[in-house]
Amino acid sequence: MLHKCHLSKSCFSLCVLTLLLGLVFLAAPQAQARDTLYLAIKGEPSDGYDPTLGWGRYGSPLFQSTLLRRDANLDIVKELATDYRLSEDALVWAVTIRDDAKFSDGKPLTAEDVAYTFNTAAQSGGKVDLAKMDKAVATGRHTVEFRLRERDSNFINRLVSLGIVPRHLHGPGYARNPVGSGPYMMANWTEGQQMVAVANPYYYGETPHFKKLVFLFTDEDTSFAAARAGKVQVVVVPQYLAVQKLPGMKLHPVKSVDNRGLLFPMVPNEGKKTATGAPIGNNVTSDIAIRKAINIAIDRKALAEAILEGYGRPAYGVCDGLPWDNPANKIEDGNLDKARAILAKAGWKDTDGDGVVEKDGVCAEFTMVYPADRAIRQGLALACADMIKPLGIHAEVLGKSWDEIKPMMHSSVVVFGWGSHDPIEMYHLYSSSHAGEGWNNPGFYRNLAVDEHLEAALSAPEYKAALENWKKAQWDGTTGANTHGDAPWAWLVNLDHTYFVNEHLDIGTSQIEPHGHGWPITANIQQWKWVN
């Protein structure tokens, strides 16, 4: 009896304690002011917020505004520009800008500022590639001309991504005290920890709903713990954590072209080496039958389900779903019989019964490397090795650091990840003029027809015309860089970026996000709203 009483007493106090704790947790999210948002979406730019060095390439530069931008469907729409035209010879872009734009210090934004921004970015040696621009010239107070050295249809992506800085304030300290014409202005930045932005009173567009944004630059685990405690309203989590439940938050998965794929060395090993002494070529993967068989044997849906917990979709190219993606890239995969038939037709047979096929004395074996600190790539590498094993192809899977992978990548299969809102990426991956040049085209892929399409795309008179050529480089009906063509890659999956968002927060429709570490989710931040 006594024992029971004692027990119920402790039970009672436990209940009270739980209740109290519960109250604390419930009260926390509601106590937050509705005009301040806390975001833990990583991506602190340690070198500051200077667009001329590359800040704001992903999503929006937040503090600055761009001439053009991409909407939710990734179509190009006007932002600062009210009109833009390309000359007949495709060498001069003439842009007219709006006359009501002001910087957050109240000074008007003029064509001089635009020209200054582009000229400075071209020379600053940052992440903005303007090597093809000769110079930018302000031809009037609101008109500016960009003169190119050679035709470059891709130049429009700079108009989309380069934020305009004020000429009168730009200098060495600017990156830490950015001033621009974007919806927000910086209030405070504690490096390595957080950045606070407040609404810009001089913003020409619709005033954003949230007056204050606090970006936390915490580690994955810390961010997750903070979200669990109701301290943040937007948090990005790795896919394997997306299956969890967070109190008061809903999952917001965003499609991306953040892809993963297997790179194949395309030339046989003839003992050649690069200038830095890295061996070139692989006698197994240089056989198109091997590459095609692997492409067809891999079950991409299963990879997305098993390794990304379903937060991903099959990848058939480097730019799935982007305006320059060729829908013909899609293949029917997970088909072992078809893959076996391809190998058999090419002469790959297991004659000694060891489970590995051979051809002309060469065993179908290769090394597959991935960066050792990336769990998803490790999972993909191991799963792919398993999936191609029944074909009689043996992949030895190794985790290495990027610095170790660099000398191996011309002779081994590598799990790479790319994906960008800029089609130039395709040029660097597939063009033979870049073969073996650093991380560009490490497999020494060479196809003259593809090269022609790529060059045509770059020198196309305008962006829309270039799209057709970008597509043709992937597959023009007879040849190309996709699986139907030369299959220089086996693209595997596109990740979904998984965010948890407070259930009262409406963040509209998100773009297909690129690979990378910026804040693409904030591209439409003006439309974010708090709903009760």
Add this chain to the structure above:
Amino acid sequence: MNGFAAYMSRKLVRLALLVVMASMLAFTLVANSPIDPVTAYLGIDRMQISQEQEQLIAERWGLHKPAPERYLLWAKNALSGDLGQSLAYNEPVATVIAKRFTTSLWLMASAWLLSGIIGFALGVLAGLYNGSWLDRCIRLYAYTLAATPTFWMGLVLLACFSVALGWTPICCATPPGVSLEEATLWERISHLLLPAATLSIIGIAQIALHTREKMIDAMHSDYALFAMAQGESRVGVALRHALRNIALPAVTLQFASLGELFGGSVLAEQVFSYPGLGRATVEAGIRGDVPLLLGIALFSTLFVFTGNAIADLLYRSLDPRIRIGAQEAS
């Protein structure tokens, strides 16, 4: 006084040599590491950047010149007070170090004080009651702590007090949304508690064990025995006679441990996302930021050297025997 000037000039010469050696060693190590700063800087942007642009970046950082030339250039600038521009932070190295160190200083100072005071108290108690259960407990505690890696200790504390109990914050130097300037004293202290506790733990064990040995020696010394023979209690002897004699070694040890404090803060700051110099060091290493790494190497050399020099000077000024001994020897 002449002896002191000679002593100081000897010290300064030694410091100059040390700085030169440390910077050369650090430069050689980083220059020969397989990390390519441009690749580290570009990351995924690699595919959007042309070869010409990459060249431009290398030129901005002066990487196109051969390594010895780069070192000499750096040394020349460093002598005139210019430590160069950090690649990772795009800011003068001196500014980065100054900013980061002011944040770290809070952490290091509180950890240093904590470990000194607690370590000394524990050591005195253990030495005084040598062989008792209290002594055994303190020794067990000290040995365990001495063998505990800092980062692991940090994780354990974090898991207990921040995640399970929720008493202390999870990370950072201030609460979310509050800047360093706006934070109240209590907010800053609450964010310091766990990292400082983690960091002081190595120091505590070391000071406690050393102090304990000295305390046992002191309690068995002639003056202690004499005092006790006159009817003074053990505690009385400890307070009035032994304490002053064992304080000096403890203080010296405490100043000499600045190097470990610096190393420990790198780990502690990493665990607690504390934005100080330790985290900047890790970032500089990962990104191949040579100017910043060299700057930090120089700074930490000075820091540790200063600690040791203070310990020496304290000995000289507090314990006349050493000064007299030095004068007699010269």
